[in-house]
Amino acid sequence: MENIKKQFQDILNNVIAPKLKGVGFRKSGLNFHARSGEIDWCVNIQKARWGYDEDTASWDFAINLGLTTSLCQELMDVSPAAFPLVSQCVLRSNLK
Template identity: 30%
Template sequence: MEDVLKQIIKDDIPPLFKAKGFKKKGNHFAKIFPDFAWVVNIQISKWNSKEDVEFTFNTGIFTDKLYGPFYKEDPPKFPTEDNSVLKIRISELKNEPETWYKIGLSSNLDAIKREVQSDLQNVVFPYFEKFQTIEDVIQEMKRKEEQGWYECPHFLTILCNSYGYNNEANK
């Protein structure tokens, strides 16, 4: 089943991202804008076996402005979800407990491929569409913070300061 998963990741998923302007590196996809990037990681389950494999999607908004002030290193050449803000798994976007695409010996591969395509086109890509500017990213971070949802309290401060929102940064 690992070969089937590799084939899906290599042949079936990339065209969906490419059609939306994303670039691919390994299991990472990124659509790069001047101030940030939409990023997606295909996470493969560490519990996969020869008979059963699972994977899911993790999303984030990457910005290189966190490098230097927060991450004391240069930004990576290809943006990834690891060091992103507003990280969210597809299950959260779908308001489900967990979304793992499971492939087993008796799986209907066409149905799984249709589900992945539908989730990317109807859940992930529309979610990203609300982030057209860095201001959209900052506003969403502020909204999440007001709801008590924190990734790192320094991220919002750094971004506000980087883009000249000094009053916001001081708060």
């Protein structure tokens, strides 16, 4: 199981994070955030419960996406965050 966790961390740290950081995202754990003008772009990598599926030899995780603005957060009576999470976004979607 430790090898599977290490493989996931390698994918996150050596594939996903460099691509997102290369276009201006900051990373905190499994969360990424970038601001472009008034829009906050949020990405979260959500590990599946079991991770690696030996039957299909594939990884199982979801990429959660979100968009928000400070104004939207204020209208929803949520304090604007410096590093908003997908769960705080007004528009959300996911890729599996």
